[in-house]
Amino acid sequence: MDFTDDQITRYSRHILLPEVGGKGQKKIAQARILLVGAGGLGSPAALYLAAAGVGTIGLIDSAKSSTIRRMSAASRLSPLGKRFRR
Numbered sequence: 001m002d003f004t005d006d007q008i009t010r011y012s013r014h015i016l017l018p019e020v021g022g023k024g025q026k027k028i029a030q031a032r033i034l035l036v037g038a039g040g041l042g043s044p045a046a047l048y049l050a051a052a053g054v055g056t057i058g059l060i061d062s063a064k065s066s067t068i069r070r071m072s073a074a075s076r077l078s079p080l081g082k083r084f085r086r
Contacts, residue, residue, distance in 0.1 A: 001026050001029065001030070003015075003022070003025075007053075010053070011025050011053050014028070014052070014053070025053060028052060028053050028054055028055075029053050029054075029055045030055050031054050031055055031056070032055060032056040032058075033049060033054055033056070033057050033058070034057075034058040034059075034060065035049075035057065035058065035059050035060070036060045036061075037060070037061055038059045038060075038061040039061070042059065042061070046059055
């Protein structure tokens with residue numbers, strides 16, 4: 001996997017870290033994560049993981065419609081059973 005110019009710009013801080021580097025960023029991009037709960041902790045965690053370049057993020061939440069507006073990622077979620085593309 002080669003990085004595009006946009007990815008190099010976006011993840012340059014990670015790539016420059018000796019603990020991460022190019023190899024580590026490639027592993028992050030290939031990672032698949034499932035978050036259970038998209039509330040007060042899960043929602044920002046999903047946003048940070050996406051910003052770090054995690055390749056696939058799945059969210060599971062059984063929120064009622066009265067609590068969904070408190071989830072910061074709710075407006076970015078795809079409908080059930082459909083894939084969300086960046």
